[in-house]
Amino acid sequence: MTGATGYNFAYLDEQTKRMIRRAILKAVAIPGYQVPFGSREMPLPYGWGTGGIQVTAAVIGPDDRLKVIDQGADDTTNAVSIRRFFARTAGVATTERTTEATVIQTRHRIPETPLVEGQILVYQVPIPEPLRWLEPRETETRKMHALADYGAMHVKLYEDIARFGRIATTYDYPVLVNGRYLMRPSPIPKFDNPKMHMNPALQLFGAGREKRIYAVPPYTAVKSLDFEDHPFEVQRWDQACAICGSADSFLDEVVTDDRGGRMYVCSDTDHCTSQQTRKEAAE
Amino acid sequence: MTPLLKVTGLTRMYGNRVGCRDVSFELWPGEVMGIVGESGSGKTTLLSCLSARLEPTAGTVEYDTRAEGLQDIYAMGEPRRRLLMRTDWGIVHQNPRDGLRMGVSAGANVGERLMAVGARHYGEIRAQADEWLRKVEIDGDRIDDLPLTFSGGMLQRLQIARNLVTHPRLVFMDEPTGGLDVSVQARLLDLLRRLVTDLGLAAIVVTHDLAVARLLAHRLMVMRRGEVVETGLTDQVLDDPHHPYTQLLVSSVLQP
């Protein structure tokens, strides 16, 4: 026992962790399928990463090195809070470097630095059900998944093109996993969707409030829905990052004054720092 | 030749009350069968059982599937049944709102069945939606409008287009002209008759309106208290009814 006294390693008791691991194993065995699990009430609020935290608590060990990001950044309030939670309850080492981390818990981004075999990426998921906006009933969506009855999902994309001339979904963009299950990638920008495809790392998704876990095992096909004549495409910027000069990363817009002044910087803070270091070393 | 639909001893009970009892018939490709009777006679229960939406208490409904010939639709399992319903079959509800997605455009309503069976080319889906809207006499420039802005007759025609886009072989219609003005009814009936003939569709049409039955149906089944009391060619049944109940039905219609 390390960290906070009176609590088990990583807060949850061993029975609960075993239950979550069983759900994770099932999720890995059926890529993209949402496995119901007995989500516990955590000391952080629902919607703030309780699913991700439970998954991380179930897979993390004393030798792991944890990175937590929110919006790509290590120092946003919620990332700080979750990193501290594990530092306190599990006493594990933490890092801000993507390459050094064995477990990365994330909200809304996939790191720019490519992941490698052996790493685990844990996503925090607010709403796991991709069909939820078409069909509010769980009993019906379960049936639609069982029958791979996904035609209605394309109706939404069709409507986008008919109205806007393009698919107007920019984040939480639905994907088909391993050619079978329709899955929500959590509210990552669609910019990150291609990174999920055939990724060497294990990708786990935890939805605490909705009590579901799902997974994309390493090297699994993940296809973003689209039409043949309106293929999936990602956002691009005309600018490069104002700090590190990166031209291929996801950029946050920063308003610098009230006269329309703005600049663009990397949303992935670790990526930005390492690009800067590389640039300085080269100079 | 195999019948398209073969119904044997079909019975549906609601507790002790009879929905429909011991109905048997065969429907042939391209044939339009009318089911007539007063409200409460079991027409709609029968139609629901035939169209895989209400499990019968006894009896079988067999359909001539493209791959495997006659198959009991209630024995085949839900995945195949659902596929059948969105490819080979069409269902036209009395209230078009029950058969349409009111929140998405007319084009998407027509295109949905194509997408459900795997169409993934936006341009082609749209072209087919456009073609079908024109076939049911809806102006092409309404393709991106929501059905909410459509009149009752247009909604019904949109529902028909949505059903026919996958070229079904069998269409179930529940009072397709119910709730429409007389002039609108006439236009819709005309359209339906033309489509059924042009496409060689088989159809089962439930109606309490004998005029609709006469215009659309080749054959008629007259129902009373859940049972079929008379069947035969439409003109025969209507011009020379044998069963007293049919005679009553026919005589109660105002002659033009």
Place this chain on the structure above:
Amino acid sequence: MYVAVKGGETAIDNAHRLMAEERRGDPAVPELGLDQIMEQLGLAVDRVMTEGSIHDRELAALAIKQAQGDLVEAIFLLRAYRTTLPRFGGSEPIDTAAMAIRRRISAAFKDLPGGQVLGPTYDYTHRLLDFALAAGAEPEAAVRAGHPLAERMPRVADVLGQEGLIERNPPGNDEPPGDLTRQPLSLPAGRDLRLQNLARGDEGFLLALAYSSQRGYGNTHPFAGEIRLGAVAVEFVPEELGFPIEIGEITVTECQMVNQFKGSKEVPAQFTRGYGLSFGQSERKAMAMALVDRSLRAGELGEEAANPSQDEEFVLAHSDNVEASGFVQHLKLPHYVDFQSELELIRRLRAATPDRETAE
């Protein structure tokens, strides 16, 4: 040069310190003790125990103090603590017929065996702000009844049951009841899970749903058959003993709603039940729960179920205030990335369509 926002950690620490200071308030005012909360804010304690799913007055009082009196936050604290407690098993069903009654009223019968026992209640008070209370006046002593309460007070539902006028509770099976805190809710839920969900559910949400059912959105024709408040024994069967032993006593409020039912083809006309139970004295909660429980049985009883209070998926999925509060407030978390994506899309769409105002 621009430097991205840093220093989140320090800011968070300082925010928490500021919060602690605010909670303490003016240090010249004596600090609130848990005993004061337990004794003088007892109904708040009862609500936090009920929805927090732990019967422990002291923990509930601590949660209320720590949450500065924000009861939903206090419920959350208690729930999170609950997660860490080991589970020994389930108690025997409590026997509310054997309750040591403090209050017992029926709106269905004028008099009944054991009588109407008003007990402690605000029901008949005039809601006038009591300035004497502000001045710290001691309460007048309540006069005790000259004779003890009846030993057994039969439950109104049991009285009706003897005549077969009310549906029987379905016979219990040997299956242990489900537990939402261990297994995720799967739908359709059984009545055990539904009642557990409602017992933990937000009082305000259930109150509004119950109210809607009275205003025509799914009428259940209810009568408050009986509301009783008092102490009941909690018994537990330790595996090594094999027979029940009493492990303590808790106070609960039980509400049995009696609802008119015209009968169906299968079932003759009779009264039906809606059930509510809460820790401590929480009558509003127990009554609302009973009304919603009955509403949710619409489908089972063959009634038309078209209103929110009759929709199991809707009610059970949205009743929990810890879930609801977390998810509503998670909108405070940064959404820069998603917002950036939307911003980019809106700009692109606007660029693609010629400016309508100038074109027209």
